[in-house]
Amino acid sequence: MSSLTDRHQHIITKLRKEGNVKVVDLCSELNVSSVTIRKDLKLLEDKHLLFRTHGGGTMSNPYTADKPVKEKEKIQSGEKSNIGEAAANLVEPNDCILIASGTTVLSLARNIYPKGSLTVITAALNVAMELIRHPEIEVIQLGGILRKSSSSVTGSYAEKILEDFSCSKLFLGVDGIDLEFGLTTTNMMEAQLNKKMIKASQKTIVLADSTKFGKRGFGRICGLEDIEQIITDSGISDHMVESLKGMGIEITIV
Incomplete structure (x- = not known):
């Protein structure tokens, strides 16, 4: 299979x-050089049939932009609500948990009905406001520089506070999940705070709707080897599920 048309059809079908596709895999499957495959991917990108990435290509634009929290809430709202409900079932009596920022973890906060006492440390103002209505929940609000687009704090002060805590679980929202690049967000300072949250937690649970897979934000949080579980919706591809399970990550689909 060496003709231009056949190669392009093979790439699009895959x-x-x-x-997504990788150059190294296509070279093996089509028995051509990496130079040929990269030219093919460039031609297909010029025809708006794919987006080139480092070492391959993808069907959707892999780069995500920052959006105001009010705008994000309207995207995949039903899926986020279901993800939040599933995540809330993981909260145990007398737990001490970390909740990062984002509209999907906000759905978690809206679904928490504690049995017994619960301590929540959060960077997100909207999460804290949801939880203060429960007398059983002690809310510790991190301080720092307020990001207006996400209604959450970042910065060295928030990072320093986390050094004094050890939590059972971190519920983390992200802007992108890429098999090679890992977890990302659109803000570098938020990414740094998320790294500190992971260190302060025994288990990291990522809450992400299916549109986040195959995407990359500007700031890298961590590699996929640093997380234990992902809760998402049924829009995730079978290929992505199998790849993540192969890395030892527990996948919960709602």
């Missing part, structure tokens, strides 16, 4: 099935 993309539709798996969501």
Whole structure:
């Protein structure tokens, strides 16, 4: 299979099935050089049939932009609500948990009905406001520089406070999940705070709707080897699920 048309058809078919392709795999499958494959990917990108990435290509734009929290709340709202409800079931009596920022973890806060006491440390103002209505929940609000677009704090002060805590679970929202690049957000300072949260937690649970897979934000939080579980919706591809499970990550689909 060496003709230009056949190669392009093979690439598009593989993309539709798996969501992304790698140059090294295409070289092996089509028995051509990496130079040829990269030229093919460039031609297909010029025709708006794919987006080139480092070492391959993808069907959707891999780069995500920052959006105001009010705008984000309207995106995949039903899926986020279901994800939040599933995550809330993981909260145990007398737990001490960390909740990061984002609209999906806000759905978690809205679904928490504690049995017994609960301590929550959070960077997000909207999460704190949701939880203060429960007398059983002690809320510790991190301080620092307020990001207006996400209604959450960042900065060295918030990072320093986390050094004094050890929590059972971190519920983390992200802007992108990439098999090679890992977890990302659109803000560098938020990414740094999320790294500190991971260190302060025994288990990291990522809450992400299916549109976040195959995307990359500006700030890298961590590699996929640093998380234990992902809760998402049924829009995630079978290929992505199998790849993540192969890394030892527990996948919960709602």
